[in-house]
Amino acid sequence: MKSITELISIEVKTAFKNAGYDEELGQVAVSNRPDLCEFQCNGAMAGAKLYHKAPIQIATEVADKLSGNEVIESIEAVNPGFLNINISGKWLAGYLSDMTACEDGRLGLEVPEHKTVIVDYGGANVAKPLHVGHLRSAVIGESIKRISRYMGHRTIGDVHLGDWGLQMGLVITELKERKPDLPYFDDSYEGEYPKDAPFTISELEEIYPTASGKSKEDEEYKKRAMEATAKLQSGVRGYRALWNHIMNVSKSDLKRNYDALNVTFDLWKGESDVHDIIPGMVQYLKDGGYTRVSDGALVVDVKEETDNKEMPPCMILKSDGASLYNTTDLATIMERVKEYNPDRMVYLTDKRQNLYFEQVFRCARKTGLIDKDKELIHIGFGTVNGKDGKPFKTRDGGVMRLEYLIEDINKRMYERITENRDIEEDEALKISRIVGLAAIKYGDLSNQAAKDYIFDVDKFTSSEGNTGPYILYTIVRIKSILAKYVEQGGTVPADMGKALSFNAPESGAEKDLMMALTGFADTILGAYEEAAPHRICAYIYALANAFNSFYHDVRILAETDEEKKKGYIDLLVLTLKELETSINLLGFEAPDRM
Numbered sequence: 392m393k394s395i396t397e398l399i400s401i402e403v404k405t406a407f408k409n410a411g412y413d414e415e416l417g418q419v420a421v422s423n424r425p426d427l428c429e430f431q432c433n434g435a436m437a438g439a440k441l442y443h444k445a446p447i448q449i450a451t452e453v454a455d456k457l458s459g460n461e462v463i464e465s466i467e468a469v470n471p472g473f474l475n476i477n478i479s480g481k482w483l484a485g486y487l488s489d490m491t492a493c494e495d496g497r498l499g500l501e502v503p504e505h506k507t508v509i510v511d512y513g514g515a516n517v518a519k520p521l522h523v524g525h526l527r528s529a530v531i532g533e534s535i536k537r538i539s540r541y542m543g544h545r546t547i548g549d550v551h552l553g554d555w556g557l558q559m560g561l562v563i564t565e566l567k568e569r570k571p572d573l574p575y576f577d578d579s580y581e582g583e584y585p586k587d588a589p590f591t592i593s594e595l596e597e598i599y600p601t602a603s604g605k606s607k608e609d610e611e612y613k614k615r616a617m618e619a620t621a622k623l624q625s626g627v628r629g630y631r632a633l634w635n636h637i638m639n640v641s642k643s644d645l646k647r648n649y650d651a652l653n654v655t656f657d658l659w660k661g662e663s664d665v666h667d668i669i670p671g672m673v674q675y676l677k678d679g680g681y682t683r684v685s686d687g688a689l690v691v692d693v694k695e696e697t698d699n700k701e702m703p704p705c706m707i708l709k710s711d712g713a714s715l716y717n718t719t720d721l722a723t724i725m726e727r728v729k730e731y732n733p734d735r736m737v738y739l740t741d742k743r744q745n746l747y748f749e750q751v752f753r754c755a756r757k758t759g760l761i762d763k764d765k766e767l768i769h770i771g772f773g774t775v776n777g778k779d780g781k782p783f784k785t786r787d788g789g790v791m792r793l794e795y796l797i798e799d800i801n802k803r804m805y806e807r808i809t810e811n812r813d814i815e816e817d818e819a820l821k822i823s824r825i826v827g828l829a830a831i832k833y834g835d836l837s838n839q840a841a842k843d844y845i846f847d848v849d850k851f852t853s854s855e856g857n858t859g860p861y862i863l864y865t866i867v868r869i870k871s872i873l874a875k876y877v878e879q880g881g882t883v884p885a886d887m888g889k890a891l892s893f894n895a896p897e898s899g900a901e902k903d904l905m906m907a908l909t910g911f912a913d914t915i916l917g918a919y920e921e922a923a924p925h926r927i928c929a930y931i932y933a934l935a936n937a938f939n940s941f942y943h944d945v946r947i948l949a950e951t952d953e954e955k956k957k958g959y960i961d962l963l964v965l966t967l968k969e970l971e972t973s974i975n976l977l978g979f980e981a982p983d984r985m
């Protein structure tokens with residue numbers, strides 16, 4: 392279905408043509424002066440240069456051609472040559488009705504071509520607890536995945552675990568230090584290894600930072616960790632068995648954490664999965680003549696003539712022949728192309744990896760690991776800061792664990808929900824979990840990803856302003872009006888797919904709400920194109936505001952004209968549909984009451 396802006400443009404373009412001017416001049420845009428008009432067209436200004444005429448003259452001629460038009464209620468030529476346009480309320484009602492009639496229930500969203508999309512997000516590192524930095528990757532990535540899937544694209548989410556590098560060697564080294572008698576370290580051991588891991592998740596989480604700290608101070612220790620990494624990677628049996636234990640313990644803990652965020656992955660692959668195909672890939676790169684040796688390391692040049700920034704070569708193998716982060720990412724691209732042939736891959740990490748991904752993408756394209764017409768997108772996000780503007784830390788200065796952050800929000804939410812009212816403890820807890828998650832996710836997603844933001848528990852949990860709870864309150868309000876309407880004997884359409892009927896608006900607030908509702912399809916398309924969930928947040932915030940103004944302006948259930956009341960109800964149903972679909976795409980849900 393065409394967007395409302397496109398449809399109005401068609402009318403205005405025809406008018407330009409009928410008045411003897413180039414029709415392309417008739418493109419309209421949503422007005423940047425909503426106090427003056429709903430849409431504007433500045434084509435007469437450009438036309439003035441082409442036709443050597445005063446712009447106001449052209450604008451006046453075009454406006455004349457549009458008098459009596461059924462789409463346009465009023466069009467005014469104003470000095471020096473702008474066209475101010477308001478659209479017909481009756482036509483607007485018809486447009487909304489057409490949106491609801493779309494059989495797939497997607498309100499006019501059309502996607503001509505279905506693609507295969509891989510979203511690489513989460514990016515947790517095995518044996519390390521999820522921290523606040525991983526929050527953004529998980530939350531933004533989950534939303535991008537859902538948006539893509541809603542568009543009808545075959546979409547695959549992959550957590551791409553950090554499960555292969557030095558961090559694993561460090562953990563193994565520290566374990567050996569503590570429990571040298573374990574059979575995993577006995578090279579002559581030939582029996583079955585124990586089924587249970589020789590550590591718990593809390594031990595594991597304490598082992599890694601200890602080992603990492605030691606390796607920074609003790610060269611000898613670091614050397615042993617590197618040796619352990621090499622032994623693991625070369626397939627030493629005991630080391631692999633131990634690694635499996637680390638993976639299992641860590642993964643089930645990660646799953647629990649991601650579940651709490653309503654984040655799910657289709658694939659639990661990681662860097663280790665491509666280990667075996669790396670030699671073949673390196674050979675391919677060498678055979679293709681893409682590589683050269685620099686200071687003993689194997690590299691691919693990715694600098695282009697047009698670069699005006701530093702663009703170091705992409706390193707494939709270190710001088711000791713070991714593979715690195717780049718190598719696993721390139722091999723993963725190769726693997727994904729073979730397995731899924733994706734048209735688009737979106738990666739989420741913090742923006743300090745911007746240059747890194749630029750190198751990897753260039754290298755993959757240049758060497759033909761992936762076709763040049765495929766989209767490779769890196770969304771580099773900003774830092775989560777505390778109120779002091781510095782990266783978020785615990786009170787004692789440690790890394791903020793995701794779990795604690797969620798606890799903090801839920802606690803504050805619980806306080807707010809139980810403030811001055813009687814509510815069962817169980818229900819209050821349940822609601823605060825649902826709303827708390829919305830508070831966290833919306834607080835993150837409403838910011839453009841690349842920007843840093845301040846994690847402000849008070850602001851995020853507030854039911855006023857551009858927050859998750861505000862959106863949820865609006866949804867709950869609509870649900871409760873609809874429930875009352877049903878109690879009064881009314882019927883509410885179950886879902887979209889059959890045309891709802893709307894009346895021409897009678898008030899400014901009603902028309903504003905109707906206008907706000909027309910942008911759904913365009914918003915989703917834009918959010919997909921730019922891999923930018925914040926566009927959905929901006930849309931539903933404006934929509935919720937428009938709805939709440941309407942709600943304060945119009946007495947919905949007290950309306951005695953049944954026809955009119957039915958029109959209001961249909962507006963509510965459509966608003967609810969858009970809001971609920973949108974929050975689902977953002978990755979959270981609304982409670983039945985708050």
Ligand code: ARG
Nearest residue numbers: 511514515516551553720740
């Ligand atoms: N584990 C990495 C990190 O913590 C993120 C992985 C992102 N995905 C990728 N394909 N490189 O920085």
